[in-house]
Amino acid sequence: MSSVTQADIQTGNSGTRLKRKSNFSGICKRFCRNKMAVVSLVVIVLLVLIAIFADFVAPYDYAKQDIANRFLMPCLAHPLGTDNFGRDLLSRIIYGGRISLLVAIMSVAISLVCGGFLGATAGYFGGRYESIVMRIMDIIMAIPAFLLAVSISSMLGSGLQNTALAIAVGGIPSSARMLRATVLQLKDQQFTEAARAMGNSDMAIIFKHILPNTLSPILVDCTLKIGMSILQISGLSFVGLGVQPPTPEWGSILAGGREYIRDFWPLSTFPGIAIVMAMCAFNLLGDGLRDALDPRMKR
Numbered sequence: 001m002s003s004v005t006q007a008d009i010q011t012g013n014s015g016t017r018l019k020r021k022s023n024f025s026g027i028c029k030r031f032c033r034n035k036m037a038v039v040s041l042v043v044i045v046l047l048v049l050i051a052i053f054a055d056f057v058a059p060y061d062y063a064k065q066d067i068a069n070r071f072l073m074p075c076l077a078h079p080l081g082t083d084n085f086g087r088d089l090l091s092r093i094i095y096g097g098r099i100s101l102l103v104a105i106m107s108v109a110i111s112l113v114c115g116g117f118l119g120a121t122a123g124y125f126g127g128r129y130e131s132i133v134m135r136i137m138d139i140i141m142a143i144p145a146f147l148l149a150v151s152i153s154s155m156l157g158s159g160l161q162n163t164a165l166a167i168a169v170g171g172i173p174s175s176a177r178m179l180r181a182t183v184l185q186l187k188d189q190q191f192t193e194a195a196r197a198m199g200n201s202d203m204a205i206i207f208k209h210i211l212p213n214t215l216s217p218i219l220v221d222c223t224l225k226i227g228m229s230i231l232q233i234s235g236l237s238f239v240g241l242g243v244q245p246p247t248p249e250w251g252s253i254l255a256g257g258r259e260y261i262r263d264f265w266p267l268s269t270f271p272g273i274a275i276v277m278a279m280c281a282f283n284l285l286g287d288g289l290r291d292a293l294d295p296r297m298k299r
Contacts, residue, residue: 047097060091089267107233145228163236
């Protein structure tokens with residue numbers, strides 16, 4: 001009897017592994033059918049690698065000035081030209097991408113942790129606590145995200161951490177609402193009832209049993225938010241409230257070229273292209289992941 005039971009257990013475990021492998025294979029196939037999402041993934045991987053290895057990829061020091069070679073048009077020595085201080089524009093855009101991606105990831109992580117905790121607990125416990133939390137989220141959502149980021153950044157001051165925090169506050173409500181809706185669907189499922197019957201605490205059920213089943217919507221939400229965060233970071237730097245010079249950031253580089261836009265177009269054009277390319281890549285990747293992870297898309 002015991003040998004049969006052991007065999008059944010092994011068969012069940014093998015079946016579970018095969019099912020997971022089949023699900024992952026199906027997700028990959030659906031994702032690969034979306035050509036724009038695949039191209040976006042390649043672009044994002046390249047951006048991340050360039051940002052990580054900026055010290056080796058950038059041809060010049062981003063802060064090195066060469067007044068004798070100001071406003072050089074794109075050439076062999078400077079592929080994207082130089083700025084008003086003679087600094088290599090390609091190097092500044094490469095290092096600026098590192099700053100933009102870092103601040104975007106920091107802001108999304110903060111909004112996910114704070115909003116996810118509030119949304120998950122509100123959806124699980126319900127009652128007056130849920131009403132209070134969600135009404136606070138509604139109030140925050142009523143304020144335009146960029147206006148809220150400008151207000152917070154004005155109070156906290158500039159800098160990487162303050163910029164990330166200013167942008168993160170505007171992203172907390174969407175994370176909270178997303179996690180709340182998902183938890184409401186999962187908290188009465190059989191696996192949560194079984195965990196509750198086994199004596200698990202409410203927090204253990206939320207973090208060990210419910211949240212692991214929300215990874216798909218979390219992944220899609222974070223991917224889309226990174227693209228929007230890059231745009232907001234650039235906007236704050238453009239108006240002088242984000243990352244401050246001489247630290248390169250796409251928005252601040254773009255702002256530095258405003259007064260020369262009629263006479264020297266590369267200083268405003270190339271950082272603008274970088275912002276649009278990164279934002280579109282993350283948005284298209286998020287759309288592709290959403291379609292690939294949606295069970296209704298199986299065929």
